[in-house]
Amino acid sequence: MTDTALATAPARRWTMPDLTALSPFIALAALLLLGALVSDRFLTYDNLVNVATRSAFIAIIAVGATFVIASAGLDLSVGSMAALVAGVMIFVMNAVGAPGAATPGFLAALSGIVGTSPTGALVAGVGIALILSVLCGLANGLVVTYGRIEPFIVTLGTMGIFRALIVWLAAGGTITMRSFELREAYRPVYFGTLLGIPIPIVVFLAVALVGAVVLYKTAFGRHIVALGSNEDVARYSGVPIDRVRILAYAIQGLCVGIAVLVYVPRLGSATPTTGLLWELQAITAVVIGGTALKGGTGRIWGTVVGAVILELVANIMVLSSLVSEYLVGAVQGAIIIVAMLVQRSLQRRR
């Protein structure tokens, strides 16, 4: 109502930076300061690198969750999916590396192609893990899109299905990498470094970078945000909303797969409790990062910082004796609520 013609008002006034976008970074800085105050072991290179490495799984999964949530969807199945993919991956590597009479025909054939060396088993395991994770994501996306069911319900269902499948596959126990050579060959993916940086950190930065480019720079990314902003407007604008939505869930699946690749060499096994509550941590990271749960915005770098914040909080609690470390979950839970309150009050002020 106070519009002035643009041509006559070229002067750009300094505007207030968007605090919603900055708040996760401010919180990160505050936590670093707090950590330095409570423990002199906190601000060491080893400790900080350790924190970043441990946050890698959640960060990678949360990058995928940023796509789903920005498109106004939700995926609760990522934790169960991670457990299932990890279990299947180890199962495949065991079978391909040492095929026996009980090995299913498909895996025995695969073993014939890639060979029974640790490298062959690794290639087969990685390939199957990525394919399976994308298929799990696609399943979520297809049911949400063509079944026209709330994503909350669909992924609540697949969360239970994936979890039950891993329990069944492990017969209630643990699936462990049997071959010592294989474990040694795979170990560096979690414990190794590239140019002095632990590989999980390299992977997580690479995933975040690719995620940011896709979300911010491509037409697909724009379509994700448009879909999350207002589905009708996207449809009336000719956006292929079904494809965009399905792809968002497939990307989430792929990110789970990548996280599993980094996770498996850490312990070398998968159990029915693998990945428990990861979905909550991933969603928390996304929300702390400034992405609104109702969709229409996606902040990849905020998400990454959110994942690091979650791990930093746990780290500070372990290093200090202020609060029992058994309460880590409670503090992380409180953080998501506080993050929402801060976002809300910032939005109201705008």
Place this chain on the structure above:
Amino acid sequence: MAPVLRADRVSKSFGPVEVLSDVVLSLDPGEVHAVIGENGAGKSTLMRVLSGHLPPTKGGLVLDGEPVTLSGPVDAEHRGIVLIHQEILLADDLTIAQNLFLGREVRRGPFVDDAAMRRRAAEALAELGSTLAPDTLVRRLSIAERQFVQIARALLVPHRVVIFDEPTAVLTPIEADKLFAVIRRLRASGTAVLYISHRLPEVKAIADRVTVLRDGRLVATREIAGLEPIEMARLMVGRDMSKLYPEKPPLAGGDPVLAVRDARVPGFVDGVSFSLRRGEILGFGGLVGAGRTELFEGLMGLRPFSGAVEVDGRAMRFRDAAQAFAAGVAYVSEDRKGRGLLLGQSLRANLTLAALDRFTRGPIIDVGAEERALSGAIREFDIRARRPDLLASQLSGGNQQKLLLAKIMLLEPRIVIIDEPTRGVDIGTKEQIYRFIAGLSAQGRSVVVISSEMPELIGLCHRVLVMRNGGLAGEVGGADLTEDAIVFLATGVHEDDAARIAAGRSTHGAAPRAGHA
């Protein structure tokens, strides 16, 4: 007669920007006082000050001769000042009676007294001349009926000043006529009515006095007698508006560019056939709910649709909007905020959304090209934005409409379907949009205009098809293109009666009639 409510040199600033300066307005009991002005003239700000939603920066309000400070809308309601919002604010899943008493339920002990509320709701509705049953779910009601419920709810509290904010924006002429009956009843009971509208003929029909605002300042307050719509428009815009509609471009012959046979949209359209020629501006008239919007949404692949569609003689079937765009057919929705623009996104993202593949290099969006397209659109369509990095929600209605048109024109469509091109748009922008549409025709593009504003169809279109109840009621063109003819086809109501309704030329104090709907 002493004014019941007076705005005494009211000014309102947002930051450094003064949107209302030194406005004086007085409301007498038993008068209908219209406030008119272009979008951004300060009408809604003035209204929000009067109803306690905004405190004035300078000046004040005088109620019954006493200076008064309203602490908020609730305080204003306690003092008898009621604002009837433009948007429908009702709970869909509650009944009419439950909505009327929402938040002020009648109780008997700890329980709500449904019987009493139902009875009082029925009385309130009857008082407005409505026959709606109080037990009907609001979800089942038409937009017009919902607005009635909203008015009934507002009038439940004791009221002395009632402010209507563009109440007829979503109403057909017949529905509007019912509303006018309500307003006349309010006036007869001594209530002061403040009436804000873009539609000048209906202001002429309903108002006793008119106050004109322009750029936040008072231009004039005039008695309605002798003040014709054309003069009101001149006061609003500050220049002569006698030529609102441009010359219709001459129509070249030739084969139809679009031919539709036996179009059906389940539940809305039942066998409609028509054809559109090159450079033609084809109007679609009819009442809201006649199936015009659904027909074209179906054609675009946005709804289930059956029927034969030929573009340039080739049979086509669009499964989604993208396929229609590829064939050179584009649709501008009537629902600007719900289906046209992403309100929470930037102007740039909105502008290029439909034609995004024209702004990519490989998979990557060329932001520079987008920025250039935005500056081009801002210039070409005269989009007035304080800064180019605004969100779409921060534009006024008229500028949003221009942005939406710019967005669709990036597709370079040969057939442009525009649904309610000037809904909620001020008269200056209207003129620009009319010139734009005539320009499309002059460039050889074909245009379909769906409109509920009859002067618009007549002033703009070569030919008008009128729909009624999902079917085609008839066609008018050339010398036959009159409001009487369109209204007759749209309603089936006898012409003399219909013309009076359509033009809003009802005589004052006419006995309220049962609706024709």
